[in-house]
Amino acid sequence: xxxxxxxxxxxxxxxxxxxxxxxxxxxxxxxxxxxxxxxxxxxxxxxxxxxxxxxxxxxxxxxxxxxxxxxxxxxxxxxxxxxxxxxxxxxxxxxxxxxxxxxxxxxxxxxxxxxxxxxxxxxxxxxxxxxxxxxxxxxxxxxxxxxxxxxxxxxxxxxxxxxxxxxxxxxxxxxxxxxxxxxxxxxxxxxxxxxxxxxxxxxxxxxxxxxxxxxxxxxxxxxxxxxxxxxxxxxxxxxxxxxxxxxxxxxxxxxxxxxxxxxxxxxxxxxxxxxxxxxxxxxxxxxxxxxxxxxxxxxxxxxxxxxxxxxxxxxxxxxxxxxxxxxxxxxxxxxxxxxxxxxxxxxxxxxxxxxxxxxxxxxxxxxxxxxxxxxxxxxxxxxxxxxxxxxxxxxxxxxxxxxxxxxxxxxxxxxxxxxxxxxxxxxxxxx
Amino acid sequence: xxxxxxxxxxxxxxxxxxxxxxxxxxxxxxxxxxxxxxxxxxxxxxxxxxxxxxxxxxxxxxxxxxxxxxxxxxxxxxxxxxxxxxxxxxxxxxxxxxxxxxxxxxxxxxxxxxxxxxxxxxxxxxxxxxxxxxxxxxxxxxxxxxxxxxxxxxxxxxxxxxxxxxxxxxxxxxxxxxxxxxxxxxxxxxxxxxxxxxxxxxxxxxxxxxxxxxxxxxxxxxxxxxxxxxxxxxxxxxxxxxxxxxxxxxxxxxxxxxxxxxxxxxxxxxxxxxxxxxxxxxxxxxxxxxxxxxxxxxxxxxxxxxxxxxxxxxxxxxxxxxxxxxxxxxxxxxxxxxxxxxxxxxxxxxxxxxxxxxxxxxxxxxxxxxxxxxxxxxxxxxxxxxxxxxxxxxxxxxxxxxxxxxxxxxxxxxxxxxxxxxxxxxxxxxxxxxxxxxxxxxxxxxxxxxxxxxxxxxxxxxxx
Numbered sequence: 080x081x082x083x084x085x086x087x088x089x090x091x092x093x094x095x096x097x098x099x100x101x102x103x104x105x106x107x108x109x110x111x112x113x114x115x116x117x118x119x120x121x122x123x124x125x126x127x128x129x130x131x132x133x134x135x136x137x138x139x140x141x142x143x144x145x146x147x148x149x150x151x152x153x154x155x156x157x158x159x160x161x162x163x164x165x166x167x168x169x170x171x172x173x174x175x176x177x178x179x180x181x182x183x184x185x186x187x188x189x190x191x192x193x194x195x196x197x198x199x200x201x202x203x204x205x206x207x208x209x210x211x212x213x214x215x216x217x218x219x220x221x222x223x224x225x226x227x228x229x230x231x232x233x234x235x236x237x238x239x240x241x242x243x244x245x246x247x248x249x250x251x252x253x254x255x256x257x258x259x260x261x262x263x264x265x266x267x268x269x270x271x272x273x274x275x276x277x278x279x280x281x282x283x284x285x286x287x288x289x290x291x292x293x294x295x296x297x298x299x300x301x302x303x304x305x306x307x308x309x310x311x312x313x314x315x316x317x318x319x320x321x322x323x324x325x326x327x328x329x330x331x332x333x334x335x336x337x338x339x340x341x342x343x344x345x346x347x348x349x350x351x352x353x354x355x356x357x358x359x360x361x362x363x364x365x366x367x368x369x370x371x372x373x374x375x376x377x378x379x380x381x382x383x384x385x386x387x388x389x390x391x392x393x394x395x396x397x398x399x400x401x402x403x404x405x406x407x408x409x410x411x412x413x414x415x416x417x418x419x420x421x422x423x424x425x426x427x428x429x430x431x432x433x434x435x436x437x438x439x440x441x442x443x444x445x446x447x448x449x450x451x452x453x454x455x456x457x458x459x460x461x462x463x464x465x466x467x468x469x470x471x472x473x474x475x476x477x478x479x480x481x482x483x484x485x486x487x488x489x490x491x492x493x494x495x496x497x498x499x500x501x502x503x504x505x506x507x508x509x510x
Numbered sequence: 511x512x513x514x515x516x517x518x519x520x521x522x523x524x525x526x527x528x529x530x531x532x533x534x535x536x537x538x539x540x541x542x543x544x545x546x547x548x549x550x551x552x553x554x555x556x557x558x559x560x561x562x563x564x565x566x567x568x569x570x571x572x573x574x575x576x577x578x579x580x581x582x583x584x585x586x587x588x589x590x591x592x593x594x595x596x597x598x599x600x601x602x603x604x605x606x607x608x609x610x611x612x613x614x615x616x617x618x619x620x621x622x623x624x625x626x627x628x629x630x631x632x633x634x635x636x637x638x639x640x641x642x643x644x645x646x647x648x649x650x651x652x653x654x655x656x657x658x659x660x661x662x663x664x665x666x667x668x669x670x671x672x673x674x675x676x677x678x679x680x681x682x683x684x685x686x687x688x689x690x691x692x693x694x695x696x697x698x699x700x701x702x703x704x705x706x707x708x709x710x711x712x713x714x715x716x717x718x719x720x721x722x723x724x725x726x727x728x729x730x731x732x733x734x735x736x737x738x739x740x741x742x743x744x745x746x747x748x749x750x751x752x753x754x755x756x757x758x759x760x761x762x763x764x765x766x767x768x769x770x771x772x773x774x775x776x777x778x779x780x781x782x783x784x785x786x787x788x789x790x791x792x793x794x795x796x797x798x799x800x801x802x803x804x805x806x807x808x809x810x811x812x813x814x815x816x817x818x819x820x821x822x823x824x825x826x827x828x829x830x831x832x833x834x835x836x837x838x839x840x841x842x843x844x845x846x847x848x849x850x851x852x853x854x855x856x857x858x859x860x861x862x863x864x865x866x867x868x869x870x871x872x873x874x875x876x877x878x879x880x881x882x883x884x885x886x887x888x889x890x891x892x893x894x895x896x897x898x899x900x901x902x903x904x905x906x907x908x909x910x911x912x913x914x915x916x917x918x919x920x921x922x923x924x925x926x927x928x929x930x931x932x933x934x935x936x937x938x939x940x941x942x943x944x945x946x947x948x949x950x951x952x953x954x955x956x957x958x959x960x961x962x963x964x965x966x967x968x969x970x971x972x973x974x
Contacts, residue, residue, distance in 0.1 A: 125910035172903030334785040336678035369619030383676035442622030450914035
């Protein structure tokens with residue numbers, strides 16, 4: 080392909096890709112006879128298909144003391160017992176991953192479009208008739224326990240989980256989708272089977288596609304392979320208690336070179352407007368150069384990493400502003416972070432800051448949803464949050480919507496200093 | 511070494527995490543799309559020597575600009591260890607002749623740009639992605655930082671302190687730290703052993719003059735390549751690039767040549783304690799370089815051994831009731847003068863010794879594996895799994911998927927223009943298609959069968 084003869088070697092003999100515009104109409108939604116929701120965004124940019132099978136409920140639907148059940152059940156629903164069939168799937172180069180979230184769990188499938196049909200043939204068979212034997216349940220539980228420890232080996236993840244637990248204790252939102260040692264030990268095969276029967280029903284499942292294949296083909300495949308799902312009833316999730324953490328500070332010890340310092344805030348339930356406001360705030364606070372947190376790095380030299388993380392769930396959200404700093408400067412970092420947050424609360428955002436934050440937020444969304452895989456995840460997330468998959472189409476103008484007064488009212492409502500939860504993780508320090 | 515920050519919620523697996531864009535795209539996989547046009551791309555060289563590649567990608571209103579500079583950790587000495595990374599930071603954050611660092615930050619924000627840089631063994635990269643309406647800003651910003659930097663002692667000292675924070679962060683990241691140690695031992699005696707981030711002592715002693723001299727010598731058009739991918743017309747973009755970059759001048763630096771990296775002369779088995787609950791294991795072996803014809807077989811072999819669902823190495827370590835590892839991923843990283851295969855594993859600390867032994871034993875035996883039913887005589891052939899076909903499908907998927915991200919494509923193209931020596935005539939997927947089982951056994955024998963391995967384990971502190 081690339082010759083050394085002549086300057087235009089990069090062009091000689093190339094197969095050059097063109098990238099047709101993303102369809103303006105965006106994703107289309109259909110409902111199958113068994114209540115199954117089908118969403119497709121046609122995307123001709125590559126001969127690949129991404130499918131996310133989203134099962135509503137997620138961690139929030141788990142019975143008390145059974146954290147991890149949603150992830151475990153979903154994982155077992157694609158755990159193929161027949162080694163021949165498993166090898167068939169491997170041969171097709173079909174990738175499968177499981178995502179556990181507050182309001183849903185998902186099976187994320189990526190494959191060559193030419194291999195979609197045989198992949199669905201293998202996967203749907205086990206999905207519709209999974210095997211929940213004790214041995215299989217135990218094997219996946221063991222893996223989940225391992226993943227819990229891996230999460231805890233990372234201070235950023237550990238801090239995130241600590242904040243979720245503090246704000247959402249008593250609801251499924253309050254912890255890792257992998258559960259914990261005690262909850263996993265409590266889960267029996269019967270729990271898995273019951274959870275499957277109540278949540279893996281047509282009216283509770285969304286098939287979300289991004290593909291170069293035509294809608295008729297995908298609808299036909301969905302009908303062929305998932306029509307056997309019973310319609311069932313849509314899940315009615317438990318309300319999430321409006322608890323406030325007490326005390327407002329968490330200190331976890333890790334013998335690390337750096338300390339993790341965060342300020343976390345509970346945000347309101349998901350709505351299109353709230354989501355737009357939260358993402359603007361996230362960008363303004365901690366996304367890259369020019370953000371409110373940035374001077375902690377560029378001027379105060381406190382950190383290599385400053386960041387702001389938004390976790391939006393249907394009944395509430397979590398905003399974390401954080402930095403990782405030299406352990407010896409932990410106190411200075413705490414003070415500096417408090418100053419940034421109280422500065423924002425007291426003075427609010429300025430007009431030009433809001434304008435820049437909106438521009439940056441819009442551009443970030445374009446980049447984040449450029450590839451099919453992330454776009455499907457975003458469509459499915461919006462649907463599971465109750466905002467509708469089509470929010471993606473209007474997200475950019477929605478970000479433009481809130482004016483300065485509305486944004487600052489939001490800041491005053493949710494970022495008051497007394498509402499902050501401080502999480503500090505690092506080496507033991509002298510009192 | 512990525513200069514902005516790691517995203518929240520992702521475990522950093524150097525190499526493995528970056529393997530797809532670096533490995534896949536570096537090989538020109540963006541060319542395999544099913545939808546083609548002879549008008550979609552253009553390559554040219556400006557009179558000042560700057561290589562330019564333009565590629566239209568019009569499905570998203572973004573423009574992505576990536577510059578590669580032929581300067582990496584390979585160009586450092588023990589005295590200047592970490593200097594390229596420091597310079598890269600300085601360029602990104604500390605200001606030019608006309609704008610301060612905070613001016614640049616404000617501009618980046620105002621234009622909705624993603625702005626970042628990376629230092630590698632061979633090259634340094636500077637990338638920006640903007641909404642299409644801000645294309646002029648993106649081009650002029652890149653020219654400004656790449657060719658009009660203003661280096662002061664005061665700003666340098668500030669950035670050095672931030673890099674020391676990055677160093678501490680690295681020391682808390684099991685896989686990143688282990689991979690760094692693996693490289694230092696795998697390439698011992700070769701410039702690729704130079705740590706990308708340098709050493710704290712060397713960083714502290716760097717002066718503004720050292721950094722400025724590096725900048726003056728290497729940040730010149732003939733030593734750089736620029737790739738632009740996104741929502742524009744070729745004709746318009748060529749005119750803009752010529753206008754913005756055409757006026758820059760500078761002499762090419764003296765040619766540098768490096769010997770090919772040799773396999774390590776002896777094995778290494780290092781253990782480092784961290785405050786972790788699980789064990790993190792990195793196993794490294796040499797691999798073909800960026801231009802080697804063996805790269806295709808190594809790509810396929812890496813896929814078979816350590817990617818996707820139940821790869822062979824994972825299966826070998828988890829046979830029957832014995833389960834030695836929980837997660838495993840293999841990455842193949844190719845550089846101009848050598849390459850590396852790295853296996854990243856997580857496991858129970860009690861299984862560490864057995865996992866190390868079994869993994870290396872299995873990798874050494876890979877040269878005897880049957881990868882395809884054609885390797886197996888008789889009726890058994892009917893029941894044999896076709897690993898070769900599976901891996902080729904995986905790589906095909908990677909290739910298609912790689913087309914979807916404009917910025918990754920731009921980075922790859924920039925890298926390609928500098929590192930590729932142009933001797934290969936084949937197309938990537940066609941080369942992958944031509945790989946046979948025997949080729950896999952060949953590279954397995956050469957690179958995994960008779961070499962000494964470098965093993966780095968991160969284990970829980972004994973006091974825990």
